Ligand code: ADP
């Protein structure tokens with residue numbers, strides 16, 4: 001592995017990173033764990049480091065990984081991943097000439113916690129700082145009615161000198177831009193104030209790190225990392241629902257940071273009050289800051305996003321085709337992007353220009369899938385017809401079995417056939433999410449004991465799926 005930016009320069013950076021680590025971790029920890037760490041080299045956006053033993057690798061990755069990557073990223077903005085490998089041949093003495101040359105035994109690479117999974121930058125389990133997606137900036141975010149409030153709030157956070165509100169809580173359905181906005185905040189802060197420590201990670205990653213810290217009896221190091229940041233961003237907070245000790249730890253981290261006037265940015269697929277299974281005191285503190293929701297896309301926003309993405313990719317698509325896609329693919333932005341990528345990809349082979357017909361041809365399965373997507377309203381209507389009850393009984397307070405059962409069936413089908421969350425479904429029925437949960441359980445129970453009911457349900461489902 002050769003360093004891109006010259007051996008000397010990268011050695012100087014490494015010396016600075018070591019200096020920081022020594023100051024932050026204390027001499028004892030530094031001598032035991034960090035001194036043996038050597039620099040192997042850098043290629044592109046990947047930095048590779050080595051330690052002599054496997055145990056040390058795991059320890060360093062677990063306890064210092066986040067900070068190590070963060071420090072490297074402060075030194076060198078384009079580092080996306082840091083990998084720690086086991087190489088018994090290296091020791092601190094060889095670190096002076098550690099750059100250049102190939103890692104001859106790249107045994108068992110242990111990506112530092114913030115590791116890039118197969119798809120860097122995608123919302124996903126395993127990534128933290130590594131995969132700040134270069135495309136997810138404010139400049140690349142198309143603003144429209146559904147997201148303008150969240151966008152403005154995110155910008156405020158990244159521009160403000162003092163913390164404008166704490167936390168910033170972004171919520172909305174899948175694929176509507178929560179992660180994009182969080183990455184954008186990180187990029188903007190990194191550009192404006194490179195010294196500020198910013199940690200971005202998923203709640204899932206937070207959990208994994210915390211659980212590991214407990215197992216290895218080193219919660220102190222964990223606390224150190226997370227309580228010494230200027231900006232902490234935790235994505236997909238719904239993940240920690242029901243995980244009591246992680247929640248507790250998160251609550252303390254959160255309080256500590258807020259009390260010190262550090263910025264916290266959170267995202268979830270639902271609002272703080274809908275995060276059931278989270279302690280009341282955490283819930284209410286979450287709502288203290290600014291809660292900004294991202295609404296489902298509108299036609300105008302979808303068209304704007306398609307135009308912008310096509311332009312960025314220098315991909316010429318006739319306006320008619322973009323309008324067609326904006327009209328047909330309504331689920332979320334991720335699927336819109338997917339459609340464009342598919343078009344671009346397939347056209348490489350077919351050649352020629354895109355017309356409405358070729359687009360329809362290439363995307364036929366995708367379009368069929370979104371055609372098939374039913375709404376909760378349709379489900380309510382069909383189910384009411386099927387059981388011969390009034391549509392208004394779907395929302396009514398009546399509890400008579402004759403209306404309650406069909407209502408439960410409609411809730412169940414809404415859960416099965418749409419991507420709506422339990423609280424969202426609940427709202428459409430004038431109920432809360434626990435009622436929906438109960439309905440789902442009840443219907444499942446009935447299908448297993450009542451064949452007639454199961455057949456009925458199946459018929460309804462097939463009707464709705466068209
Ligand atoms: P979420 O985290 O809410 O599930 P993401 O932020 O991962 O959604 O967004 C899904 C994809 O759509 C990403 O590739 C993102 O860049 C893109 N995207 C979402 N909203 C917008 C927008 N307003 N403008 C441009 N791209 C967007």
Ligand code: MG
Pocket residue numbers: 123178179180235236
């Ligand atoms: Mg996301």
